Amino acid sequence: MGFKHKIAQYREYKYGVSHCTFNPDGPGVVRIHLVPPKFRLFRSSAYIVILNGYYLLPLGYSWALILSYFMKEVNQFDGKPITEADEEAIVSRTVQNVRKVYRSASEEEIREDMAALLDVLFAIAQGGEPDMEIEKLSIRAYGKHMTAPHRMDLMVSAMTDGEGHWQCNQKCVFCYAAGQKMAATQELSTQQWKQAIDRLDAARVPMVTFTGGEPTQRSDIAELVGHAKRMVTRLNTNGVNLTPELVRDLKAAGLDSLQVTLYSHDEAVHNALVGSCHFADTIQGIQNAVAAGLDISVNTPLCQKNADYDKTLAFIHSLGVRFVTVSGLICTGMADINHKEYDLSQEELCRILETAKAFCNEKDMEMDFTSPGLIPKEKLEELGMNVPMCGAALSNMAIAPDGTVVPCQSWLGADAGLGNILTVPFKKIWNHPMAVKLRRMTQEQALSCPFRAKKGGDRA
Numbered sequence: 001m002g003f004k005h006k007i008a009q010y011r012e013y014k015y016g017v018s019h020c021t022f023n024p025d026g027p028g029v030v031r032i033h034l035v036p037p038k039f040r041l042f043r044s045s046a047y048i049v050i051l052n053g054y055y056l057l058p059l060g061y062s063w064a065l066i067l068s069y070f071m072k073e074v075n076q077f078d079g080k081p082i083t084e085a086d087e088e089a090i091v092s093r094t095v096q097n098v099r100k101v102y103r104s105a106s107e108e109e110i111r112e113d114m115a116a117l118l119d120v121l122f123a124i125a126q127g128g129e130p131d132m133e134i135e136k137l138s139i140r141a142y143g144k145h146m147t148a149p150h151r152m153d154l155m156v157s158a159m160t161d162g163e164g165h166w167q168c169n170q171k172c173v174f175c176y177a178a179g180q181k182m183a184a185t186q187e188l189s190t191q192q193w194k195q196a197i198d199r200l201d202a203a204r205v206p207m208v209t210f211t212g213g214e215p216t217q218r219s220d221i222a223e224l225v226g227h228a229k230r231m232v233t234r235l236n237t238n239g240v241n242l243t244p245e246l247v248r249d250l251k252a253a254g255l256d257s258l259q260v261t262l263y264s265h266d267e268a269v270h271n272a273l274v275g276s277c278h279f280a281d282t283i284q285g286i287q288n289a290v291a292a293g294l295d296i297s298v299n300t301p302l303c304q305k306n307a308d309y310d311k312t313l314a315f316i317h318s319l320g321v322r323f324v325t326v327s328g329l330i331c332t333g334m335a336d337i338n339h340k341e342y343d344l345s346q347e348e349l350c351r352i353l354e355t356a357k358a359f360c361n362e363k364d365m366e367m368d369f370t371s372p373g374l375i376p377k378e379k380l381e382e383l384g385m386n387v388p389m390c391g392a393a394l395s396n397m398a399i400a401p402d403g404t405v406v407p408c409q410s411w412l413g414a415d416a417g418l419g420n421i422l423t424v425p426f427k428k429i430w431n432h433p434m435a436v437k438l439r440r441m442t443q444e445q446a447l448s449c450p451f452r453a454k455k456g457g458d459r460a
Contacts, residue, residue, distance in 0.1 A: 017206050019230065020071050022122075029295075030125040031256065033206045033232060034059075034067055037145035045145050050206055050232065051125040052256070052295075056150065057134060058142070062102070063117050069097040070114065139395050140446065143439050148203040148430060151396045153409040156193060156224060157213035158401035160184045168214045169240050171275030174301055174342070176333040177213065180412035183333070185402035188422075190220045196403060196421045197228045203426040207232040211409065213401070216241035222249035229254035236261075236299075240278045242285030247292040257295040259325070260286050264306040265315035273305060283319070290320040297323040299370075301330075302352060303342040310355050317363050326356065328371040330410050330449075349375055357383045373448030389446040393418075393435035405429050407438055410449075 022030040031052045037045035047064035049057045059067065073090040074082075082090070095110045102110070120130040139150075159177050161167045164184070168175075177183035188196065200208065208228050215221050216237050225233050235250065239260040250258070260282065264270040267279040289296045298316045302309060309326065316324055328349065329339045344352070353369060360367045369375060372388045380387050392408040399405050399421055406416040418432040429435070438450075 017201075017204050018068060018071050019206075020074050028126045030122055031232065032067075032071070032121060032125075034064065034071065035150070035204060035206050036064075038147050046142065048142070048150070049121065050150065051121060052232075055124050056139070057121075057124070063113065065101060066094065066098055066110065066114050066117060067121075069094045070118075072097075138443060139391070140439070140441070140443060143394055146394075148200070148205045148426065149391075149393070149395055149397045150205070151207040151209060152200055152205045153209045153211050153396060153398035154193070154196070154224075155183065155212055155398060155401050155409065156187065156210055156221070157215050157217050158184060158187050159213050162186055167217065168212065169217060169276065170214070170238050170278060172334070173273050173275065173338065174303070174329050174333075174335040176330040176335055176410050177412060178334045179336075180333050181414045182400035182402075182404055182406060182412035182416060183213065185400055185404070187218075187401045188403050190223065192403065192422060193224055194227045196399060197224070197231075199421055199426060201230065203430070205231065207234070209234040209236055211236040211398075214238055214241070216246065222246070222253045225250060225255050226253035232256050234259065237285075238274065238278070239282040239285030239289075240276075241281075242288050244288050244292070247285075247288045247294060251292050251294055255294065257297065258289055259297045259299050260289070261299050261301070262286070262312070262316065263300060264308075265312040266306075266308075269305055273303075286319050286321065296321055297325060299325045299327065301327050302344055302349065303329060304344060305342065307344060307348065307352060309352050310359060313356050313359055313365075317359075317365060322364065323366045324356075324360070325368045325370050326353070327369065328374040330371075332410050332412070346375065350379055353379075353383065353385075357385065371449065372446065377447060387447070389443070390438075390441065390449055391446075392450070393438040397435075407435060 017036070018034045020032055029052065033050040035048040035050065037047060046058040046060060049059050049067070051057065070090065073093050077086060091111065091114065094114060095107050098110050099105060099107065116132065120132060120134070123130045155177070157168070159166065159168055171178070197208065208231050210221065210225065210233070214237065215235060225235065233255050234257045235255055236259045239262070242260070262270065262282060263273040270279045270282070271277050286296065286298065298321050300306065300309060300312060306312065313324065329335045329343060331339050353375065357367060359365070368386055369380065370388050372390050377387045392411065396408060397405055398409040400412060403420045403422045404417045405419055405421055406412060407418065418435055419429040421429070
């Protein structure tokens with residue numbers, strides 16, 4: 001099978017989620033999280049595999065069983081290289097365990113299934129094409145089997161301090177958190193955030209994103225990432241504070257991926273849109289992260305002022321970054337006030353995306369568009385891109401600085417609270433009437449962002 005890689009870590013948690021990482025220092029890192037369905041005794045219920053914190057694949061019971069036993073055997077080599085002899089021992093013991101459940105299956109059949117499964121997982125995680133067709137599963141159809149979202153955004157840094165003073169190191173023109181009540185609440189302490197992370201673990205949340213405000217304003221950010229390393233960990237930042245020391249600490253803490261927001265290759269344009277003069281610091285932060293070997297992507301919210309994204313994309317490529325995301329404007333917070341002045345038309349967004357995707361294809365870069373409803377589904381499929389959908393209270397939720405859980409990171413108004421993570425059982429939060437209503441959206445409804453529709457910002 002050829003899975004001779006160093007094993008960085010493995011855990012099977014008492015709440016059912018298991019995890020192992022192959023070849024953690026790359027190239028070719030493979031991080032596997034196996035998330036069981038709500039009712040594990042029903043063999044008709046699919047499991048979910050999360051690869052490298054990004055790809056979500058449905059897995060039938062039999063393959064999930066094989067993978068689970070395989071990961072348990074891999075555990076014996078935690079932190080050590082696997083030799084060919086070790087590999088054969090892992091396979092043999094996995095086969096023996098699986099045959100205890102499927103007594104009529106031959107050893108050869110189980111070996112073949114295991115090889116096929118691992119080939120698929122490794123191919124997808126390492127950016128290749130699997131040899132078999134993979135069944136697509138709508139997360140809305142799968143929602144009834146979930147006990148928690150696949151990702152929780154942790155707003156560890158508030159926009160203002162306890163006295164109402166602005167404390168983010170930038171003041172972005174399109175900040176969706178600015179002006180929203182939940183973004184200006186008192187921050188939880190280090191210990192309280194650790195408690196919140198533990199509660200998410202108990203609820204079987206496999207992935208967390210540290211965000212804000214600006215999460216690197218907290219001196220304990222690497223400590224919090226380290227506390228959550230049993231999950232997939234991400235960090236969204238403006239990059240200003242990404243010093244060589246901080247990126248070293250984040251890598252040591254086990255951070256899986258990092259996203260930096262860059263508005264433009266043009267210093268004047270970028271600084272004007274972020275309300276600061278930190279362009280050089282952001283660029284240096286990106287370079288520091290690349291040099292440290294962190295898995296980094298760069299996000300650019302598109303508007304009238306940075307419509308020359310092709311130049312920004314070429315600049316990002318020159319920094320050694322190969323994964324980018326682009327979005328429209330989120331019509332909450334500051335953007336609620338000025339989005340119509342800065343918005344691009346659907347035609348303009350399509351033109352920008354066509355040029356950008358062609359560049360990415362040529363330079364072997366990956367690109368995602370993340371704003372539901374702004375570009376037609378058919379156009380994105382034509383370009384070979386994923387179609388974004390609203391995942392509020394389903395694939396993702398967020399925790400405000402004071403611990404209040406909200407349907408998504410953009411929805412931070414006074415009416416958005418579902419309960420505090422430190423005082424309300426997560427089952428009650430998950431089944432809050434507002435959350436249930438959002439999960440009942442149809443596939444068609446989820447193609448648009450509810451906030452843009454409410455603000456009159458969706459385009460026909």
